Amino acid sequence: MDGMLVGYARCSTQGQDLRAQRTALTRLGVVPERIYTDRGFTGRNRDRPGLREALAACRAGDTLIVTKLDRLGRSAVDLRGIADELEAKGTRLSIGGSIHDPADPTGKLFFGMLSLMAEFESDLIRARTREGMAEAKKAGRLKGKQPRLSALQRKRLLADYESGDYSASELCEISGLSRSAMYATLRRARDES
Numbered sequence: 001m002d003g004m005l006v007g008y009a010r011c012s013t014q015g016q017d018l019r020a021q022r023t024a025l026t027r028l029g030v031v032p033e034r035i036y037t038d039r040g041f042t043g044r045n046r047d048r049p050g051l052r053e054a055l056a057a058c059r060a061g062d063t064l065i066v067t068k069l070d071r072l073g074r075s076a077v078d079l080r081g082i083a084d085e086l087e088a089k090g091t092r093l094s095i096g097g098s099i100h101d102p103a104d105p106t107g108k109l110f111f112g113m114l115s116l117m118a119e120f121e122s123d124l125i126r127a128r129t130r131e132g133m134a135e136a137k138k139a140g141r142l143k144g145k146q147p148r149l150s151a152l153q154r155k156r157l158l159a160d161y162e163s164g165d166y167s168a169s170e171l172c173e174i175s176g177l178s179r180s181a182m183y184a185t186l187r188r189a190r191d192e193s
Contacts, residue, residue, distance in 0.1 A: 004034065005031070005062070006058050009022055009071060010041060010071045010072075011039055013039075018037050021037075021067045029065075030065055043071070046075070046081070055085060059089065059090075061091075062091045064092070066095055069115070069118050074119055075122075076115040079111075079114075080115060083111055157185060
């Protein structure tokens with residue numbers, strides 16, 4: 001491949017690791033300084049700083065390399081927009097080492113099918129998650145965020161607040177709550193009494 005190789009890696013959550021993608025990109029010939037990353041962004045979010053930098057680094061004759069298409073995006077519309085941007089720059093796209101030329105009719109067809117598959121997979125994941133959460137809620141295993149203080153602790157916090165003996169800062173320190181959480185807890189305690 002002539003031109004520069006630019007790599008892009010993405011993971012959806014902060015806790016996930018990008019090492020496997022970085023290693024694969026390095027094996028495909030991308031120098032570590034040319035690997036742009038995003039951590040904590042879903043593939044449906046087109047506004048990603050690492051993606052913006054990777055696309056900005058691409059010039060005519062360069063190749064943007066991703067390990068899998070779903071790392072680049074999970075929306076067929078966004079993927080088509082990225083492909084169009086690369087085509088306008090004269091930049092090729094390599095997915096796991098296979099070059100996809102968006103200007104070639106066969107390349108366009110193949111890229112379109114891969115884009116739809118990535119979006120379909122994302123939709124399936126979301127549907128399964130919603131279904132699982134609905135089942136857990138029905139079974140009583142999904143109750144939402146539970147209050148940090150028990151009913152008795154909330155009642156005591158309200159009594160201390162209404163007594164005027166403690167400042168808001170002192171009540172926050174005693175209860176271990178932030179100021180906004182403390183006031184929300186006080187509202188809840190009033191509603192309960």
